[in-house]
Amino acid sequence: xxxxxxxxxxxxxxxxxxxxxxxxxxxxxxxxxxxxxxxxxxxxxxxxxxxxxxxxxxxxxxxxxxxxxxxxxxxxxxxxxxxxxxxxxxxxxxxxxxxxxxxxxxxxxxxxxxxxxxxxxxxxxxxxxxxxxxxxxxxxxxxxxxxxxxxxxxxxxxxxxxxxxxxxxxxxxxxxxxxxxxxxxxxxxxxxxxxxxxxxxxxxxxxxxxxxxxxxxxxxxxxxxxxxxxxxxxxxxxxxxxxxxxxxxxxxxxxxxxxxxxxxxxxxxxxxxxxxxxxxxxxxxxxxxxxxxxxxxxxxxxxxxxxxxxxxxxxxxxxxxxxxxxxxxx
Amino acid sequence: xxxxxxxxxxxxxxxxxxxxxxxxxxxxxxxxxxxxxxxxxxxxxxxxxxxxxxxxxxxxxxxxxxxxxxxxxxxxxxxxxxxxxxxxxxxxxxxxxxxxxxxxxxxxxxxxxxxxxxxxxxxxxxxxxxxxxxxxxxxxxxxxxxxxxxxxxxxxxxxxxxxxxxxxxxxxxxxxxxxxxxxxxxxxxxxxxxxxxxxxxxxxxxxxxxxxxxxxxxxxxxxxxxxxxxxxxxxxxxxxxxxxxxxxxxxxxxxxxxxxxxxxxxxxxxxxxxxxxxxxxxxxxxxxxxxxxxxxxxxxxxxxxxxxxxxxxxxxxxxxxxxxxxxxxx
Numbered sequence: 001x002x003x004x005x006x007x008x009x010x011x012x013x014x015x016x017x018x019x020x021x022x023x024x025x026x027x028x029x030x031x032x033x034x035x036x037x038x039x040x041x042x043x044x045x046x047x048x049x050x051x052x053x054x055x056x057x058x059x060x061x062x063x064x065x066x067x068x069x070x071x072x073x074x075x076x077x078x079x080x081x082x083x084x085x086x087x088x089x090x091x092x093x094x095x096x097x098x099x100x101x102x103x104x105x106x107x108x109x110x111x112x113x114x115x116x117x118x119x120x121x122x123x124x125x126x127x128x129x130x131x132x133x134x135x136x137x138x139x140x141x142x143x144x145x146x147x148x149x150x151x152x153x154x155x156x157x158x159x160x161x162x163x164x165x166x167x168x169x170x171x172x173x174x175x176x177x178x179x180x181x182x183x184x185x186x187x188x189x190x191x192x193x194x195x196x197x198x199x200x201x202x203x204x205x206x207x208x209x210x211x212x213x214x215x216x217x218x219x220x221x222x223x224x225x226x227x228x229x230x231x232x233x234x235x236x237x238x239x240x241x242x243x244x245x246x247x248x249x250x251x252x253x254x255x256x257x258x259x260x261x262x263x264x265x266x267x268x269x270x271x272x273x274x275x276x277x278x279x280x281x282x283x284x285x286x287x288x289x290x291x292x293x294x295x296x297x298x299x300x301x302x303x304x305x306x307x308x309x310x311x312x313x314x315x316x317x318x319x320x321x322x323x324x325x326x327x328x329x330x
Numbered sequence: 331x332x333x334x335x336x337x338x339x340x341x342x343x344x345x346x347x348x349x350x351x352x353x354x355x356x357x358x359x360x361x362x363x364x365x366x367x368x369x370x371x372x373x374x375x376x377x378x379x380x381x382x383x384x385x386x387x388x389x390x391x392x393x394x395x396x397x398x399x400x401x402x403x404x405x406x407x408x409x410x411x412x413x414x415x416x417x418x419x420x421x422x423x424x425x426x427x428x429x430x431x432x433x434x435x436x437x438x439x440x441x442x443x444x445x446x447x448x449x450x451x452x453x454x455x456x457x458x459x460x461x462x463x464x465x466x467x468x469x470x471x472x473x474x475x476x477x478x479x480x481x482x483x484x485x486x487x488x489x490x491x492x493x494x495x496x497x498x499x500x501x502x503x504x505x506x507x508x509x510x511x512x513x514x515x516x517x518x519x520x521x522x523x524x525x526x527x528x529x530x531x532x533x534x535x536x537x538x539x540x541x542x543x544x545x546x547x548x549x550x551x552x553x554x555x556x557x558x559x560x561x562x563x564x565x566x567x568x569x570x571x572x573x574x575x576x577x578x579x580x581x582x583x584x585x586x587x588x589x590x591x592x593x594x595x596x597x598x599x600x601x602x603x604x605x606x607x608x609x610x611x612x613x614x615x616x617x618x619x620x621x622x623x624x625x626x627x628x629x630x631x632x633x634x635x636x637x638x639x640x641x642x643x644x645x646x647x648x649x650x651x652x653x654x655x656x657x658x659x660x
Contacts, residue, residue, distance in 0.1 A: 052382040056508050060390065178386050 031221045032284070035062070042066060042217065042287050051176035054298070059176060059203060062300045064217055066289055070296035071207050076165035076320075077294055081210040083134065083314050086162075090130035095158045096150035097133040098123035099238045101245040103145035107196035108231060108258060112247040120231040120256040121247055123147070124238040138315050140192040144243070148188035155184040155320055162186070170205050170296075170322055177203060181322040188318050195307040197226060197259040203324040204299040208291045211317030212310040216263055216286040220302040225279040227260035263306055291319075361551045362614070365392070372396060372547065372617050381506035384628075389506060389533060392630045394547055396619055400626035401537050406495035406650075407624055411540040413464065413644050416492075420460035425488045426480035427463040428453035429568045431575040433475035437526035438561060438588060442577040450561040450586040451577055453477070454568040468645050470522040474573065478518035485514040485650055492516070500535050500626075500652055507533065511652040518648050525637040527556060527589040533654040534629040538621045541647030542640040546593055546616040550632040555609040557590035593636055621649075 032040070043065040049057065058065050071077060079085045098105050105123035112119070128136070136146035150158065169180050182202065190211070199220070206213070218226070233254040236245045261280045265273040274281045286306070291297045293312070299305055309317035362370070373395040379387065388395050401407060409415045428435050435453035442449070458466070466476035480488065499510050512532065520541070529550070536543070548556070563584040566575045591610045595603040604611045616636070621627045623642070629635055639647040 050382075052380075052385065052506065055382065055385055055390075056506065060385075176382065176386065 028221070028224065032219065035219055035221050037063075040284075040287075042289055044068070048170075048172050048296075051172045054172055055176040058298055059300065062220070062302070064287070064289070064300055064303060065298045066291065067296045067298070068294070070294065071166065071209075072294050074166045074209070076162070076209050079165055080162075080318050081293075081312050081314060081316075083138075083316070086134060087131055089161050090159065092129035092131060093158065093161060094127050095130050095133050095148060096154060097126050097128050097136060098147045098149055099126060099136075099245075100124070100145050100147075100236055101143060103140070103147070103192040103194055104196060105147065105193075105236075106198070107194075108260065108262070109234075109247065111232070112234060112249060118231055118260075119234040119247070119249065120258050122233070122235045124236040124245070125150070126238070134188070137188055137190065140190060142192070144245075145192040146189075147193040149185065151183070151185050153183035153185065155186040159186050166207075166209075166320060170207075173203075173205055173298075173322065173324060177324045179324060181324050183323040185321050185323070186318070187320070188316060189309060190311040190315055190317055191309055193309065195305075197261055197263065197304050197306045199302050199304050200299075200323070201301055203301050204297075205322040205324070206291060206297040206299055207320050207322075208293055208295055209318045209320060210293050210312040210314075211319075212293070213291045213297075213317065213319055214308045214310070215289045215291065215297060215299070216306040217289060217299070218286045218304040220304075222283070222304065225261075225277075225283050226304055227277050227280065228257050229260050230255040230257050232256075259304065264308075358551070358554065362549065365549055365551050367393075370614075370617075372619055374398070378500075378502050378626075381502045384502055385506040388628055389630065392550070392632070394617070394619070394630055394633060395628045396621065397626045397628070398624070400624065401496065401539075402624050404496045404539070406492070406539050409495055410492075410648050411623075411642050411644060411646075413468075413646070416464060417461055419491050420489065422459035422461060423488065423491060424457050425460050425463050425478060426484060427456045427458050427466060428477045428479055429456060429466075429575075430454070430475050430477075430566055431473060433470070433477070433522040433524055434526060435477065435523075435566075436528070437524075438590065438592075439564075439577065441562070442564060442579060448561055448590075449564040449577070449579065450588050452563070452565045454566040454575070455480070456568070464518070467518055467520065470520060472522070474575075475522040476519075477523040479515065481513070481515050483513040483515065485516040489516050496537075496539070496650060500537075503533075503535055503628075503652065503654060507654050509654060511654050513653040514650065515653070516648070516650050518646060519639060520641040520645055520647055521639055523639065525635075527591055527593065527634050527636045529632050529634050530629075530653070531631055533631050534627075535652040535654070536621060536627040536629055537650050537652075538623055538625055539648040539650060540623050540642040540644075541649075542623070543621045543627075543647065543649055544638045544640070545619045545621065545627060545629070546636040547619060547629070548616045548634040550634075552613070552634065555591075555607075555613050556634055557607050557610065558587050559590050560585040560587050562586075589634065594638075 043063070045065055045067045047069050048067050100123045102109070105121070107121060108118045109121045111117045133146070133148055137148055140146050174180050233250045233256050234247050235250065236247055238245055261277050262273065263286065289297060311317050373393070375395055375397045377399050378397050430453045432439070437451060438448045439451045441447045463476070463478055467478055470476050504510050563580045563586050564577050565580065566577055568575055591607050592603065593616065619627060641647050
């Protein structure tokens, strides 16, 4: 057994690796309790907080909250569940469609040339007229998944025709943070698409318009449990003629730090994943938060989140998120 | 000239100590600009901020502000400038009086047994009936200085009879910070007392009731310019019979980290002090803020502050300060 010598010359003592590990575990737990409160929970608010409450009780302590009656006044809530409304309003507007064979873009997948290791795969991105793109989303299946999204402020850049259906910003959040959103993104997909565990460096307000989003959330203090490792970046290429995908490494090689944890491993891989990532699977469970139509999740910066979704009757999940930098910290 | 080797193996290069020093200077300057804005200034508000403005625009970015009409509704403003009101109201209430031969308590002074070095000297603290204690403050001279103060929540602990003359807390600050003050302190002194450069770990709201306080302020980013060093702690002993002070080292020895900088050195010591502390004297000037009767200074945690004071017509400077921990950060 390895031993370490710790402490000042007067207190020097030998401690085993097990003792060191136990001390580290306790430190992690204390840090978690301090940051989350005990018992840890995600607050559920009936109505939006005041700007002061939002800043003081959620943004400053970096705590998520779910708000029920967040967007009930948006026309989008009644309009967007109708695909014909979307078709009529956007018609042939060019939009960005993300294509993958698995529904998992920006996620880990076997390396194209050495399949025993993993790479970080991004979607094939295609610009299409909205009608065609929406058809492709609705036709997604287990071999080809289309997701209407583009995280670079796509709602304002591509979906201007829908802007009057919701708000340009979330007023109580803009007032609290002292700035308007840096990016507003629209997400039109369904249960075939899944977002792997990652964290963003901005304050995120995530409003579901139709369908449901299922979040797993873990605080920044759990970083050590996420097994963030560096993976080579690759991108799917979709071949129209064959309807097949290839996966191509970026050239020159670029590495992306990403969480190695898949919280929902396939049945046959469960034991292997449990053995590889014990700090995740044996530790505290992530918060499970379902965001329904009309609800909004405040997802603080640096929180790890994993997202799955359920469609509405028309087969779609539509959400919009507002990204803010917290200028009040500077 | 000393040289260092920096960078990765590919970029390895020799740089001189002067180049390293220049890079560090630039880094300090950038950090300062980022934290203070450019040009750096202390905001001057006519009326108190809303709780949201206070939290978002001052507490979160750790920026001081001076508020003009902060306490105009306090009876204290008209009552406390009258020494007869104070005498009548407090009469023989026991209070803590701080005595020094110099007016500089909690400050550096020559070491009692090796005068070429310095020690950190605290005041002689005496409990006296208020009438006598106030007389002693008014009789302060350049050989014996009395200051009515005790930083351990003395306003609530010793001056309850004055509590109705001002507020128990500053409502907009308590609402912003999500907590009531941990300590409220009263300070009754005059121009003979001076507070040396130091920083506190709490949010500080400093209201002047009569007379004026003259603050020098430097942000936490200027720590390296304050020459914080460790000094042995000592305490003045006042000998009633001779009217003399002795300075006695604490036993066992205790060291106190304290700023070595006196911003107003005696004329004959100016050159020596300039030579010893070039980063302070050659660098950006501290903010100079005078707080008048009825005004309030928000002094953010970790800001270095040095305080001098001017008395009112009755020969006193009276101030009250509210110490808050910023619970919103947890």
